[in-house]
Amino acid sequence: MPKDFDTEAYPEPPRQTPVVDKQTALPNPALILSKVFYYTVDLPVTTFRDTIDSIRSKNKLVYYHQKFRRVPDLTECQEGDYPCYYEAEMQWRRDYKVDQEIVKVVQERMRACQQREGNSYEQNCTKEIQQFHEVTKNFQSRYGDLGAYASARKCLMKQKERMMAAQAQSA
Secondary structure, three states, rough: OOOOOOOOOOOOOOOOOOOOOOOOOOHHHHHHHEEEEEEHHHHHHHHHHHHHHHHHHHHOOOOOOOOOOOOHHHHHEEEOHHHHHHHHHHHHHHHHHHHHHHHHHHHHHHHHHHHHHHHHHHOOOOOHHHHHHHHHHHHHHHHHHOOOOOOOOHHHHHHOOOOOOOHHHOO
């Protein structure tokens, strides 16, 4: 620093940080409790988990998606074949969940495009918007108005009514 500054207005900073003035000779109880917790709970649990993880990493299992074989539809089941009814119902529920996820993925793509493009999303995201409308229309035509207790049988009856209405309209 230059020597021409006013030392009264700008005093020099202290050369060392001052020592904290302790009021008591007892140690801090919060510090003691944190150390006790660390050594009694945290450290043993962490070391145990690290050893288990190291053992698991040697015998790492490979996870795959469960693959279900396609089962017959309700229309292909024989009358009174209750295991076939059950399998068809479970197949329908899996298909329903897959279709829900397809709608979610397409919706996320459309929203990402809208977020990315800003105000001009109507021009630049026409493909995504059109795909979203098509997917939601198909989902609604298949699963819409089935209610909370949707089942394969209700969906089949809705499909049958739709086909009968289309035949009546064409005739």
